[in-house]
Amino acid sequence: MPRLACFDLDNTLIDRDGAFLAWARWWVERAGLAPAALEWLLAHDKGGFMPRGELFAAFEKEFGVAISVDEYDREHPSFTWVEPAVLDGLASLRTAGWRVAVVTNGGVVQQSRKLTHTGIADAVDYCCISEAVGVRKPDARIFSIAAEHAGASLAGGWMVGDHPAYDIAGGINAGLNTIRIGSHHAVDSPVADHHFDSVLEAFAVLSVS
Template sequence: MCEGGQVDAARLACFDLDNTLIDRDGAFLAWARWFVGRVGVESDAVEWLVAHDNGGFRGRAELFARFEERFGVAISVEEYDREHPLFTWVEPAVLDGLVRLRAAGWRVAVVTNGTVLQQTAKLQHTGIAQAVDYCCISAAVGVRKPQREIFERAAAGAGATLDGGWMVGDHPAYDIAGGIAAGLRTIRIGHHHAADTPAADHDLDSVVEAFDVILAG
């Protein structure tokens, strides 16, 4: 309890979505194999898509325009946004960890950059949307990581405070530097990107390990 009988604000645990709570790159590979098989282009088209995808950070319009130039087949960005989420999945241990955090009194938010259509579809398809308190999608709130405001929006949406909170993600600039700027403790997951920003408080191989770190703190 705070002075005057007010209840302490709940603490916040923020999680990135792609390549943190879910294997986004694995889902992209699965989609690419499905698409290439459906349209019947040469098998090296899968390797080409993965090599030029840049972990999802290359613009879809640019990637698909270059694919059409190389292979002569058009890919619709709108259709991709509807199809790709259907290839995403979440490990049961991840959902269990989110449940454990909330049971321990933490408010849990997903903080993700991306389009409303695709990110909402991923969150719904995997069941993550139902396992957290709030989903903060950059296109929906008009601000992106690493800006502090998106973390403030996540805290407000989850009914929590940034004080004593955490940000867990794979991207050094968006997740780790952004979380630090927001006053959050940070956990970096995996090694998908070169670390050219301040070091996280913890570097872990899997988001499953992060749940115990947060609960211990």
């Protein structure tokens, strides 16, 4: 069977933090709030790991203005983007015989809209969203689900992502080779097989593996 190349979405294939900054700046300006509101959102976002309901409830308590989670889920994906070279890299892997899957923790509405808006959904064989399949990284089962739907084998496969505790640990749990992207998180273990600043460097490794 073809081998599987798994990629995380946020801060791996796309600049999630940059998109959040763009959305937050737009929302604060639209609400007519002072720059302190933007600074607060950036300081408390925690890279997206602060639950949106908790984040926005604390924001309303601080500034007296409500942010709707449903509106955020609809609006934020439109601020995401993908580098054309990333789409080219995904296409080159598939041309070389790899099956490619996005394996992402998150909600179906938010993540599926990001995948569609950026064109990544059409560039891979399968998009595995944790809320949809009922299991999250680092559980190895999410990778087995991705492999089954992509028509691939985990043997000799790879997981590429930015978070050691979810992406790298999950890949290791599933028996995959691993590549860490960036330094977005203070967690340093487990250690990936490779560590690069950009996902573009990961494509080069997979192309010769």
